[in-house]
Amino acid sequence: MSLPVPTMEAPPVGVVGLGQLGGSLAAALVAAGRDVRGWDVDPAAREAAAARGVRVTRELGGVVVLAVPLPAMAAALDGLDVDPAATVTDLGSVKVPVLGSVGAALGGRFVGGHPMAGTERSGHAATDPELFRGARWALCLEPGTELPRWLRAAEVALDAGAEVVPVTAAEHDDAVAAVSHVPHLLAAALAAAAGSAGPLALALAAGSFRDGTRVIGSDPAFVTAMVEGNAGPTAAALARVLAQLERPWPELVSAGHGVRSAQAGEGAGRRAVRVPLDRAALLSLGRAGGAVTRRLAAFVEGWVPEG
Incomplete structure (x- = not known):
């Protein structure tokens, strides 16, 4: 109701x-x-x-x-x-x-x-x-x-x-493990691996290395508390990344490029919605990849991805 x-x-x-x-x-x-x-x-x-x-x-x-x-x-x-x-x-x-x-x-x-x-x-x-x-x-x-x-x-x-x-809290932790917590670990691994490759590698590092390692510039205590506080979902998400790395490289590159390109174009594919102030309806909005942008008296306004 x-x-x-x-x-x-x-x-x-x-x-x-x-x-x-x-x-x-x-x-x-x-x-x-x-x-x-x-x-x-x-x-x-x-x-x-x-x-x-x-x-x-x-x-x-x-x-x-x-x-x-x-x-x-x-x-x-x-x-x-x-x-x-x-x-x-x-x-x-x-x-x-x-x-x-x-x-x-x-x-x-x-x-x-x-x-x-x-x-x-x-x-x-x-x-x-x-x-x-x-x-x-x-x-x-x-x-x-x-x-x-x-x-x-x-x-x-x-x-x-x-x-x-x-x-829900559980849905949140599963999602951010994939898009936030694992990226911090991958950034740390990339930086550590480049460091072990020697000073020439670091001297040649440019935009892709900078972008790929940016988040590990965060306070190590903060990052450690974050990934350890969400250890189960983060380990599961990291396992999915490792499985992706086993794919043939052309296939992996193509699949990753497709996801990233679709995400970059998300602003052009939004459909405006009104959602009643009801727990199930609100959670359905979030699960569909949408968001609330305005609160009114008896409902909220927001959007969901088109299609």
């Missing part, structure tokens, strides 16, 4: 962790006119956020966003004064473990999230209010997720300029 949700004034947003992702989200929401508050254990990050219009405080409510590393997620709210009625979401790159820790503690108040954005840079100096513009933002809709809270978290993502992809 569809569940109409009345339009209400946008609640404040509290961001815990004001590094690249949290700082960028806070800056984007300030630019969108939202009431943004935030906290970080680093005084320099707090000062930088305050200079961008964020109210720095330990008192948070409305929608509280956890923008901290995965190992710190479970204790991210310790020492903070958080409204017990607040909706809590996160930006973590793995969802099942976070759902098992933060989600277990907060129940239906928690909405797992993961914006597919970021660079190999980190820290508050890497803040960019346009970081999420046009990015896909996975937002978990579990059987126990309270739909009005999911919509509040979705509004935060939309106000930051992102497109929302409804998923």
